[in-house]
Amino acid sequence: MVPLSWYLVFAAALFSIGMFGVLSRRNAVAILLGIELMLNAVNINLAAFWRYGDVRLMTGQVFAIIVFAVAAAEVAVGLALVISVYRNRHTVVADEIDMLKW
Amino acid sequence: MTTETLIWLIPLPPLLAFFLIVLFTNKSKALSHTIGVGAAALSFIGSMVVFVRALGVEHLGESPFESAVNWLPTGDTWFRIGVLIDPLGAAVLFFVAITILMIFLYSVGYHNYGQPAGDHDVKGLPPHGATITDEHGHKHVVPSVEPMYSRFFAFLGLFAFGMYTLVVSDNLLTLFVGWEIMGLCSYLLIGFWYGKPSARDAAVKAFMTTRIGDVFMLLGIAFLYSATGTLTFREIFTEETLHALASTPAWFGMTTSGFIALLLFIGTVGKSAQWPLHVWLPDAMEGPTPVSAMIHAATMVSAGVYAVIRMFPLLTADYTGHGLTVTMSIVAFIGAFTALFAATIAVAQNDIKRVLAYSTISQLGYMIAALGIGAYVAAAFHLITHAFFKALLFLGSGSVIHGMEHGVLHTGNHHVDPQDMYNMGGLRKKMPITFWTFLIGGFALAGFPLVTAGFWSKDEILADAFGHGHLAVFVTLAIAAFLTAFYTMRQITLTFLGEPRTEEAKHAQETPWTMTTPLIVLAFFAVTYGWVGIPEHFPLLGGLVPNWFHEFVGSTLAEHPEAIEFNPIPLLTSIGVAGGGLILGWLYYRNVKSVSEDKFQIPLLKNKYYFDEAYNFLFVKPAYWFAENIVYKFLDKGVIDGILHAFGPFTQGTGSALRNYIDLPVINRAIGDGSAEITYWFGGKLRAIQTGRVQQYLMLALVTFIVIGAALYFFVLA
Numbered sequence: 001m002v003p004l005s006w007y008l009v010f011a012a013a014l015f016s017i018g019m020f021g022v023l024s025r026r027n028a029v030a031i032l033l034g035i036e037l038m039l040n041a042v043n044i045n046l047a048a049f050w051r052y053g054d055v056r057l058m059t060g061q062v063f064a065i066i067v068f069a070v071a072a073a074e075v076a077v078g079l080a081l082v083i084s085v086y087r088n089r090h091t092v093v094a095d096e097i098d099m100l101k102w
Numbered sequence: 103m104t105t106e107t108l109i110w111l112i113p114l115p116p117l118l119a120f121f122l123i124v125l126f127t128n129k130s131k132a133l134s135h136t137i138g139v140g141a142a143a144l145s146f147i148g149s150m151v152v153f154v155r156a157l158g159v160e161h162l163g164e165s166p167f168e169s170a171v172n173w174l175p176t177g178d179t180w181f182r183i184g185v186l187i188d189p190l191g192a193a194v195l196f197f198v199a200i201t202i203l204m205i206f207l208y209s210v211g212y213h214n215y216g217q218p219a220g221d222h223d224v225k226g227l228p229p230h231g232a233t234i235t236d237e238h239g240h241k242h243v244v245p246s247v248e249p250m251y252s253r254f255f256a257f258l259g260l261f262a263f264g265m266y267t268l269v270v271s272d273n274l275l276t277l278f279v280g281w282e283i284m285g286l287c288s289y290l291l292i293g294f295w296y297g298k299p300s301a302r303d304a305a306v307k308a309f310m311t312t313r314i315g316d317v318f319m320l321l322g323i324a325f326l327y328s329a330t331g332t333l334t335f336r337e338i339f340t341e342e343t344l345h346a347l348a349s350t351p352a353w354f355g356m357t358t359s360g361f362i363a364l365l366l367f368i369g370t371v372g373k374s375a376q377w378p379l380h381v382w383l384p385d386a387m388e389g390p391t392p393v394s395a396m397i398h399a400a401t402m403v404s405a406g407v408y409a410v411i412r413m414f415p416l417l418t419a420d421y422t423g424h425g426l427t428v429t430m431s432i433v434a435f436i437g438a439f440t441a442l443f444a445a446t447i448a449v450a451q452n453d454i455k456r457v458l459a460y461s462t463i464s465q466l467g468y469m470i471a472a473l474g475i476g477a478y479v480a481a482a483f484h485l486i487t488h489a490f491f492k493a494l495l496f497l498g499s500g501s502v503i504h505g506m507e508h509g510v511l512h513t514g515n516h517h518v519d520p521q522d523m524y525n526m527g528g529l530r531k532k533m534p535i536t537f538w539t540f541l542i543g544g545f546a547l548a549g550f551p552l553v554t555a556g557f558w559s560k561d562e563i564l565a566d567a568f569g570h571g572h573l574a575v576f577v578t579l580a581i582a583a584f585l586t587a588f589y590t591m592r593q594i595t596l597t598f599l600g601e602p603r604t605e606e607a608k609h610a611q612e613t614p615w616t617m618t619t620p621l622i623v624l625a626f627f628a629v630t631y632g633w634v635g636i637p638e639h640f641p642l643l644g645g646l647v648p649n650w651f652h653e654f655v656g657s658t659l660a661e662h663p664e665a666i667e668f669n670p671i672p673l674l675t676s677i678g679v680a681g682g683g684l685i686l687g688w689l690y691y692r693n694v695k696s697v698s699e700d701k702f703q704i705p706l707l708k709n710k711y712y713f714d715e716a717y718n719f720l721f722v723k724p725a726y727w728f729a730e731n732i733v734y735k736f737l738d739k740g741v742i743d744g745i746l747h748a749f750g751p752f753t754q755g756t757g758s759a760l761r762n763y764i765d766l767p768v769i770n771r772a773i774g775d776g777s778a779e780i781t782y783w784f785g786g787k788l789r790a791i792q793t794g795r796v797q798q799y800l801m802l803a804l805v806t807f808i809v810i811g812a813a814l815y816f817f818v819l820a
Contacts (some may be wrong), residue, residue: 017578019804022797022800023797023800023801023804024797031796031797087531094795094796095795095797096795097794097796098794098795099794100794101792101794101795
């Protein structure tokens, strides 16, 4: 059986890639993709801990499913926002959407 | 109902009437006087029932009607108040009830009930008359109803309450409460026509003068309470208490009992208008005539004498029967002196009510003198007979004035004083009922031999004075009695006999039945009440009627006073001065046509020995000066305002210092503005990081997270 640490290292790597994407990409859609990656890294952790912990307790799995659902909703809202911003500003570059400043 | 309960209830109806009239019925004149007279009648009935029951009790002196309740907690004991009707109380209650009822009834007529409202009457002034037009189209001026009719009955009710309380109370404190209620009411009633400056002044004068006496009386009560621990009469008048008081020396060579009695007596001097506090009573004539009768006959001044009679055992506690004690000498002196002094003034007065006022002072002096020489029963007897005939005379004089006012309204000449006897004359034909009753009252006052009550009571005082060897008192009182007869006859002659001296007197009219009925009732008692006290040793008449009064009232005292042996000298003196005074008065004044022919208008007497002027100079002026210069200008303006004025600048200085050195620089600048400036400065600096770029925020959050996480790891976990 694959040791738990492998999963954790994999999830950490995935999370870091996602976070790098969120912080460095200029395209708002790409930032959303990065967020998805980070969420899925978390899901991997949840599933791994469930499998290596007490299998009878379903918490980890349930949690993972809720994260899926939230991620789906988030993407729906996020993409809608991106489209809406694009219609108004003709751009999806995150740095250019800076109306909420002083 | 037990007699005790009934006694408790006697004072209540007039008090209720007072509240009812003041609170509810004062708009309705008819309802108000019905309540007032009804209350007086209820109390009258109650008093008569009590009186009759008291007559039926044997040895009422030893076992009187009494009942008391705990009233005021004094440490671990109670101060008890209650009611007491002993023979003296019953006798006083009898005359008080009758005179009060009569005065209430009389007031209805006196204040012109049933007459139209005046043309231009205002509250606070006597009514001026109303013009009416009869069926033939003639205009008449008729008396108008008193504008403050209801208020008068309310005050009378409160007054009656005070008197009944005083008579039925079994202790000095509630006696004093009744006493003071009457003091207040006398002030209110003398100043009833408060629109007249003279009435206002008279009210204040009466209140202030009696107050002097009352302060001393209160001192006496306090002294008595501290010496004995009780104010209940029957507890004070036990042999042990009296003996203890009489054997403790106090100041000025007096015993404690004598000293207390003297203090209480000063209260009486004020209330019963004895010299030197007599000045308020003649001025009190400014009030309506029923008030004069109320104050001068039935209640207030009698209350003063009643208080001394009540405290007689205390007054005589250290009296051994040989030589008067200091207190008794003072009492006898003041009484006898006042009797003579006031009688001389009365001779020169022309105002019909003022003559009676001085006569009252004089007669009260008689009673006080009688008490001073130990003549207990004689004083009580004269108190009661005097109350009847003096109430009669006052109400009679009111009736005369009323009749004269009729004449004044008829002629329309308002410069004629309806109270001046030199404007009267010949009124016997116009006002027959008033004349005959006034004649009876006047003869009773003068002591007309054998038939009138005044003769028997005055004779008893003279006999007592003579019998106990107080010749100075006897002679003084005899001269006073002569003057009394003289000025009484002068009054009757000038008022009723001869021919009318003015047009107004020709048109005087008899007064309505509400006024004449009280006169007739009081005239009845002014004659018959004397017969209950005829001495047993009196020639011919003695023994025909038992000397009920002496037996009955005398039994109040622990030691039954002995009746005096009969002696013809005081009797002959008494008859001589009364008859002589009456005859001389008639002989002289029937020929006097006008005031300028009156030889007795001596300035000294006319001006009452200048007592008002002297008091004005000695007390009133200095008091005003003291008030003006010391209290107002120095104390109030200088000291108190000075302190207050110093407070102002001091506070202002402190305030501006606080403002300039603390509020403005520290609070406003440093704390108030400073905090805002700091916040503004920080905001200016910090807003540079507010870029609006999501990724920068995230980066910053990440860095912060890492830094805090690292710090936590190193400093906490590791």
